[in-house]
Amino acid sequence: MTFVLNISNDACVPLSSGLLQVVADHTLQRSPAHVVTGRCFTAAMTGGGEIRSYPDGITIIIVGRPRFRSAEHEGNPPADGIHALYSVAAERLVEALSGEFGIVVVDENKRIAIAFRDRLGFYPLFYRTTANGLWISNSLKPILASGEVVTLDHQAVYRYLFLKAFESPDTPVREIRSIEPGCFLRSEDGRVDFKRYWDIPIATGAKNASGETQCKEELSELLGTVMREELMGPSSINGLLLSGGIDSSILAALSARYGAQEQETIAFNITFSERWKPLDESPYAEKAAQMASLPLHKVDFSLDNLLRVLPSLLWNNTLPTANSGFKLSLIAERGARHQIGTYMLGEGADTLLDYSWKWKYFNRLYKTASITGLLPEKAKRLLLRTGEKFLYVLEKNLVGKDNPTEILRSYLACLLGYWRWKGAAIRADELSRLFCERYRPTVGGELISTVFAGYYKRVDADELAEKFIYSSLKSYTPNQQLMNYQTICNYYGADMVCPYLDERVIEYCLKLPVQMRAGKKILKSIAEKCVPQDIITREKRVFLMPMEAWLKDALRPLVETVFSEKVIEHRGLFDVREMTLLKDQFYAGTFPSWSDIWSFVVLEAWFRINLDSSFPRLPESILDIFPEVAGTGLNKAACVD
Structure with a gap:
């Protein structure tokens, strides 16, 4: 589902046929765009979103699945409920919503437009201000097709090449920006400003004091509630990405327990050819599916299959994303044959509930290293950089499981604000040399570290791990995962849900004591009666590709x-x-x-x-x-x- 909105300072401007075709191409069916015009705006929508205009001069545009916290608006079209909320609460209407969404309210009488992006960033929202007005869309392509001149943002490109995704509000071009998750844009009489309405609720006070058994039951019930809500949606066939790990295996068990009789859940798993069998986790997925009584469809991660979906994967990169989307593209293509309406993913469990042993040592080092705070900022960063470079050389010459050199380098990188994304080996200073002489003086590690230093400072927590979790949910989760995954699912006519990233689950998990989150202890406790034992006890594996x-x-x-x-x-x-x-x-x-x-x-x-x-x-x-x-x-x- 894709929309584009053009608000003009004068009379509305028709959207070109070429631009409308760009909107239509965002779905596999390429359905024609539905166009709505007002006195000062033109909007187009395709692929299952909603546009409604009301007699009072208000127009509501919705992509995604907003949910109302109150039962008062249930049963009505979402736009009607949002229209009613806007009439009494204006921009505070978003406080009455949850779920995954991008929403725009256009009030022609007051000459106001407000664009809301959901809390975690499942749905992107992009905007561009021009001399003639404002463009808003959940994709860059329609705004780029407007014919307005754009220039490359080489500093944003530098950050992308290091992080493997664009960090909101960055895009590859200077003139188009993205609204950050948990924020809204407000435009009034040509003036644009922003406000944050929600943030990651890192618990800075006392943690949950309940015992382990009670916390296990509470989290299990909460996950069950979330799954029950998701499985009651309009889709009659749901897809589950079943890796064979504990996170997705719990979702398999919950979907079997809470799914309605008239709904079907199909599990999908990635397999590999004989040459790449060491990467194959399908035997574990088979056991989890069998225990949950779910049908399992295996999708081969072959070069032929990758080449077939690669054009659509690259097309669906609303923003360039370098190392995600392969698995989901293959599964969503197969799922389209079964008319899957919603995909369930286990994203978020690692970030929230896999408190690694190394963080215990990181916290000790962090408190010890706090003495460096007495040094001038320049000297402190020089000291950290020198240590990071030294460990980098050692790491390239030492190989082994839980390499202490790699762990220490990760720690120093955290302090510097240089996040080491999985799969990336290049360092910030090495990357800057790749740029031509014209841009080389204006790129460098400071463009990255200042972003994450801001995240760290925003969290008033003693645990370094809590700062890391906050930064991960602000950066990696929306930019590398959610936005890309949602676009892929929408292209194949489906939605995506991540139960572990429901805001209620996030808030609960972040209040749990560290010992319950260490090594997914509480998830393993939940899994005892519903997941095969060898899945619970086996060593964690990341998804690897050839x-x-x-x-x-x-x-x-x-x-x-x-x-x-x-x-x-x-x-x-x-x-x-x-x-x-x-x-x-x-x-x-x-x-x-x-x-x-x-x-x-x-x-x-x-x-x-x-x-x-x-x-x-x-x-x-x-x-x-x-x-x-x-x-x-x-x-x-x-x-x-």
Whole structure:
């Protein structure tokens, strides 16, 4: 579901046919956009959202699934309830809502527009102010197709290449910004301002004093309530991403317990070919599905399948996201054949309830290192950077499980504000050298560290882990996961829910004592009677993909194209010599990681889809994005799978 809204300072301006086609292309069905006009605005919607205009001059635009905290508005169309709330509460209406949504209220009589983004950031909202008015959309593509001039934001691109996602309010272009989660934009008579209405509720006071048994029962009941609400939605067929880990296995058990008779839940799991069997967790998923009496559909993570969904995955990157969406794209494509209406994901459990042992030592170091606060800021950062660089050299020469060098470097990186996202190997100073001379002086680690230093300062907590959780829920969760996943599901005609990221569950979990969150202790306690024992006791695994092997073989033509002198010089962002060196290091097997290389491929694909034509068009194959790879055998790559 996609909408675009143009508010004019004068009379409404019609939306071009090309722009309307861009809106329609956001769903697999490419359904025509529904257009609504007012005295000073024009809006278009496709794919299941809602636009309603009322006689009092108010228009409501909704994407997602807002829920009313009061039963007063249940049973009515969401727009009617929001219209009623606005008439009595104005912008405070959002306090009466929960769920995943993007909502815009246009009040023509007062010449006011208010755009609300949901609390966690499931649905993005972008805006652009112009001399003639204001654009708002849940996708960049319609705003880019408006014909207004844009310029690349090289500092935002730098942050993306380090973090592997764009940090709100960044986008690749200076003129378009995103509204942060838990905030709303208010436009009145051409003036635009912002206000935060919700924030991550890190508990700074006393923790939950109840015993472990009571907390287990309370959290289990709360998760059951959330699942019951989600399974009572309009969808008759639900999909569950069942990895074989404890988080999704608990959701499988709860969906079987609370699902209505008229609804069906289908579990999906990723499998690998014989060559990549060590990555395969499907035997555990089979056990969890069997215990929950759920049908299980296996989806093969093969090179052929990846190449088939890659054009839509790159198209659905509302903002470039380098290392997420592969698994969900494959599953959602398969789920479309079964008319899945809602996907349930176990995202959030790791962040909230997997308090790693290393944080205990981090907190001791953090309190000990607080003496560095007496040093001038410049000297403190120099000391931290020197230690981080030294440990970086050691880490590259020491390999092993729970490598203490890696853990200490992670700690110093936290203090510096340099987040080390999974899969990324490149350092901030190494990354800055990749930019051309024109931009190199204006990029650097400070562009990253200041963002996260702000997050750390915002949390008044003694535990460093609490600051980390806050930062993760503000950054990694919405920017790398939720926004990207939601766009993929919407493209295939479905919604997405993450029960562990329901605001009630977040608030409860953050009040639990640390010992109950260590190693998912409380989740394992909940799982005792509903999840196979070997899933509860097995060692945690992250989802791994053979992307490095594929990028060095079958997908190499994509890398060679993006790192070619012609493409680099055309884009004007990077230094040809440094980029060539980076690529050669990757193929030599010394440095960097596959996600560092892939982030450049995703970025160039985004530029080509969104900036290199007036009206972006949905690509049918990878050749529509990268015609240079024609004749390289890329589409016949299954032989190396």
